[in-house]
Amino acid sequence: MSEIPYTVLVGKIKTYFDKFQQAGVPQKVDSGWLKSIGCWAGGNDNYIINILKFIGFIDSSNAPTELWKSYKDPTKARATLAKGIREGYKDLFNTYPDANRKDKDAIYAFFSAKTGKAKKTVDYMVNTFTGLCQLADFGVEGYKGEEKKHDDSEEKAKRKQQIMPQMPEGFAVNMNIQITLPITEDAKVYENIFKALREQLFKSE
Numbered sequence: 630m631s632e633i634p635y636t637v638l639v640g641k642i643k644t645y646f647d648k649f650q651q652a653g654v655p656q657k658v659d660s661g662w663l664k665s666i667g668c669w670a671g672g673n674d675n676y677i678i679n680i681l682k683f684i685g686f687i688d689s690s691n692a693p694t695e696l697w698k699s700y701k702d703p704t705k706a707r708a709t710l711a712k713g714i715r716e717g718y719k720d721l722f723n724t725y726p727d728a729n730r731k732d733k734d735a736i737y738a739f740f741s742a743k744t745g746k747a748k749k750t751v752d753y754m755v756n757t758f759t760g761l762c763q764l765a766d767f768g769v770e771g772y773k774g775e776e777k778k779h780d781d782s783e784e785k786a787k788r789k790q791q792i793m794p795q796m797p798e799g800f801a802v803n804m805n806i807q808i809t810l811p812i813t814e815d816a817k818v819y820e821n822i823f824k825a826l827r828e829q830l831f832k833s834e
Contacts, residue, residue: 636676684713707766
């Protein structure tokens, strides 16, 4: 069975991450450092360390990673957290690509089957996951503005393709126009018809 970290202090998740963004980058994330930034009230605060490892914010030696450093930039924070969540909960997102929008029953069923833990423990896992997702922005890939720029250009290309499909190079379009002329000996009638046709075909926009 897999292990999925959780915290029993779910209501404190936002406080942790707010402090992480405000404080300097530590050499190591441990109980001493958590205490120094006002995030340590007892043994239960240790749970957050395992969560940070799980989402790639600290490495196996508890040292902050590039994700941690990126999170300190307010313009990148929410997207960075989403990236870490997707990586840590990879199996969940492989099953539900929109896991961050799934209801708690679906997440509970997945975590329960994956870990085999008791209901109370699985509830903590679910609440930890949803608590993290509330602080993240899954609407962007990478950092703020990059996906929007990509999407806009891609969308414009699609609209252009729909309006005027691209022709293969060297492709030409020929049109044949057939006109049934009235039988008359008056040449002026034919002259007026061709004059009107010419004006319609070559008139300015």
